[in-house]
Amino acid sequence: MASKESFVVDVTSDTCESSLVGGKAKNLWRLSGLVDGTCARVPAWFCITTEAFSCFVQENGLSHTLLRVNSEKLSTSAERIESAIMKADLPAMLREQIKSRLTVPPFRDSYVAVRSSGTDEDSASHSFAGQFETFLFQRGLDAVLECVKRCWCSCFSERVMSHRMECGMSTVDLKMAVVVQVMVNSTSSGVSFSRHPLKPLSSDCVLVEAVYGLGEGLVGGELVADRYEVSRSDGKVVTEVEKKVEMMVCGEGGGVVKVPVPLERQREAVLQPDQVTHIGRLLQDLEERLGTPQDFEWAYEGGDLYCLQTRPVVTLPPSCFFDLSVPGKVASLWDNSNIVESYSGVTSPLTFSFVSYAYEQVYTLTLLAAGVPASVVKGYKLHLQNMLGLVRGNVYYNLMNWYRCLMCIPVGDTSKFMETMMGVKQGLDPELEAQLGRIKDSTPKYSLWTKVAVVAGMLHKIYRIDSLVDGFFQNFNKHYSRALDTDFYSLSLTEQVDYVRHLYQDVLGHWEVPIYNDTYVMLFFGLVKKLVSKYLAGSPDEATALQNDLLCGQGDVESTEPTKMLMKIAEYVDTWEYEGLRTWFLSCKGEVLCLLGEEVARVNATRHKATSVSLHTPGSGLRQRKKPSSSPASDLSATPPQDALWQAKMNTIAAIQRFLNKYGFRCINELKLEESTLHDDPGFVVDMVAGYVRTRSYSVADMEKRELEIRGKAEGVVKSTLRWPQRVLFNWVLFHARRAVKHRENLRFSRTKLFGVFRTLFRAIGHNLVQLHLLKDRQDVFYLTVEEICAFVDGRAVSTDLAGLVELRRREYDEYRKGLSPPERFMLRGACGPYFLFPQLLDDLNLLKQHESNASLDPNVLRGTPCCPGVVEGVVRVVTSIKETEGLNGEILVTAKTDPGWVPLYPLCSGLVIERGSLLSHSAVVARELGLPTIVSVSGGLMKRLKTGMRVCMDGGKGTVTLLGEDQAVDSGLK
Helix, strand or coil: CCCHHHCEEECCCCCCCHHHHHHHHHHHHHHHHHCCCCCCECCCEEEECHHHHHHHHHHHCCHHHHHCCCCCCHHHHHHHHHHHHHHCCCCHHHHHHHHHHHCCCCCCCCCEEEEEEECCCCCCCCCCCCCCCEEEEECCHHHHHHHHHHHHHHCCCHHHHHHHHHCCCCCCCCCEEEEEEECCCCCEEEEEECCCCCCCCCCCEEEEEEEEECCHHHHCCCCCCEEEEEECCCCCEEEECCCCCEEEEECCCCCEEEEECCHHHCCCCCCCHHHHHHHHHHHHHHHHHHCCCEEEEEEEECCEEEEEEEEECCCCCCHHHHCCCCCCCCEEEEECCCHHHHCCCCCCHHHHHHHHHHHHHHHHHHHHHCCCCHHHHHHCHHHHHCCEEEECCEEEEEHHHHHHHHHCCCCCCCHHHHHHHHCCCCCCCHHHHHHHCCCHHHCCCCCHHHHHHHHHHHHHHHHCHHHHHHHHHHHHHHHHHHHHCCCHHHCCHHHHHHHHHHHHHHCHHHCHHHHHHHHHHHHHHHHHHHHHHHHHCCCHHHHHHHHHHHHCCCCCCHHHHHHHHHHHHHHHHHHCCCCHHHHHHHHCHHHHHHHHHHHHHHHHHCCCCCCCHHHCCHHHHHHCCCCCCCCCCCCHHHCCCCCHHHHHHHHHHHHHHHHHHHHCCCCCCCCCCCCCCCCCCCHHHHHHHHHHHHHCCCCHHHHHHHHHHHHHHHHHHHHHHCCHHHHHHHHHHHHHHHHHHHHHHHHHHHHHHHHHHHHHHHHHHHHHHHHCCCCCCHHHHHHCCHHHHHHHHHCCCCCCCHHHHHHHHHHHHHHHHHCCCCCCEEEEECCCHHHHCCHHHHHHCECCHHHHHCCCCCCCEEECEEEECCEEEEEEEEECCHHHHCCCCCCEEEECCCCHHHHHHHHHCCEEEECCCCCCCHHHHHHHHHCCCEEECCCCCHHHHCCCCCEEEEECCCCEEEECCHHHCCCCCCC
């Protein structure tokens, strides 16, 4: 039994721990000690502790009831718990203690507020603002006791329990304290923030909001408030007075009622200037003494200022964060242009750790290959380890390290070419560089002889690029073939980790050629851009469009082959002599998948005998059976195996199986190791083929013809504009640019294949960890890092609780997925980690806000980077994920970002508009190869401005999307 003294505490108590009195009471206790009564007062209060609640539960035998929270039926659980609490009797000792408090001044002669005080409430990490119950203007013992029980009930309400589960907080053994406080019958009241919540980085702004009467309508969002911004440095006040029609006051019998504001006061300022200044000074003092930005509720009665409660602003860091002497001053620049195409959205810890190491290893090889001395490269190790960063689960370029590493290369300034390849919307201009530090001043100095040697070496590699690429593929294909023939699931953990290290050393450790080729691309792609701008185009948009057209139709790009392979399957299905095959394929997806599953099982069972199955192409295998030997049957179950329709069906299934055998490692977000592959979900392949059949968008010849027409027209411009000597030089540069871009795409496809191998290998590691009861599911392995896995196997792990680590990260990453996405580009000062905890800070640091607001002078025109020409007028399909593209049928596809896994969708749309990306992003390159009108890097809020079904006109040559307006919109039939 709890002692009598433990049931109630007040301002005179020596300590007030949250576990005993809850967050609200603890903050009141601290506030009472900080406000001395001369500048403001805290209304008298006492707190009914959590021990009182525990005693209530124990005496009424409610422990089992409170533990039975059904996560699937929160509403039912809440009703059951509320009924049990309200029917139960309060302990006599508790009733007496509350009664003794209410019968003495100032409680005896006053209305009181009865407020919940949860043990997690108003803490530095969780506020639970407005989620627990509060009862105002209560009087009398019976009324207060009933409110106490209702406060306890609110601890188990549906909204509170849902919030706790979303935050990964416990839903058992919950306790609630209750604050009883003398009511302030205020003439004005409000809420203030020591830091402006919409300007979190502003160090000079206190925000005050005020209403007439009680503040309940303001915190509940029901009333309009005046707004005051107080300068912390000089006390100046900026006032925004609103029309206030209603206010809340005490009712005749208690409680709160809403009444009209007298007409003559509706447009008057609620507060006088000296009152605003008074609140501002008090709030600054509270922040300084409490150490965190404060959310402060106050009220004026009879000219006196009352402090009702204060709590930390959980969306902002502690006050010392704003003092650069604590986090530091070194600047860093973050940008996710281009890389967002490969690592869209939140990325798993394992993928990031793998990619981060790969970038370090590959770009170390890059610097050495570019002629940077080994001693210099060693000094750049820290920069090479931090080429990438993970911002709230999203992969970003740490751009300052990219600039530093590229600028240490002996020859030329490669930063501009790098910006073009990355597609950044803002270069390192002099003003920005001045803020970030003079990078160039710290780069190594090289002799003329060194520079000449490096240039000669680069030219020699460019001259030999074809043979270097061939050599790369020989080494890659050797190891790739061996990996495909290895059953990773049959290996032990130590063997699996050894295989990871083998691939690191023998494949990633020989990744110089893709880097040589990237240099090749940077050089000649940039030269084409300069020559086109100087001699062939009158405006930047025209130059970009012509450059894209000249690079179109290169052919022999492996990343387009999967789409072409599917189109050939669709052509077979649609052009088979009898209609039965088309009808069956479009209407019987379940049966198609069932037969496909049987075929996959058969092929896997005879894998050792079918060594050449993956080398077949669907085109030849399907076309030779185009004419059936007998008439089709309508019912598969009654169709004998030798029937022509059955044979056509099995031809189709076999062709899809060959596709999966060759490209089944591919998936949406295919460079994210945690993603499911086409092997896992072949339904996507079936849907794509069905889409091509339904829209009859499967003519590879027509697609290639359009590409060549675009390219031929652009070459005609070159021929008619440039004289013979200029044309010879230009065509030589263009030849190298085309070759470099083709090599780049094919080399990138090798990267995709390698990631497929690593995906299978890490899944196998996860399987073994499940077998050892160290993880619950194979996919949990992706919440660990590569180093953590290796350290665990080697005996170097600092924690062996892998399942606990996974659960911790899962909750953290779930919050990232639900929260505000970081901006595309931002700059930080000092330690980066503290910024990443607060998404509002990152949003306030967005360097492209002005760029986005100035994107177009015409509000009906959105502008981006033209990638492939063509004018398309039609309705848009706006999607945030590939799951929303089902039934795509000739609309203009609009999305925030894509990756290579989206390519099969391209033949199903009439145009492609992407919010992110660059001229050399995969989306741009493949779209040019397929001749699909495309615009990337669209500013002006593309995903917010456009909605599915709106009619637009997109010009892929000019990079414009024009909204045609309500009167010109059509009903697309899409919801």
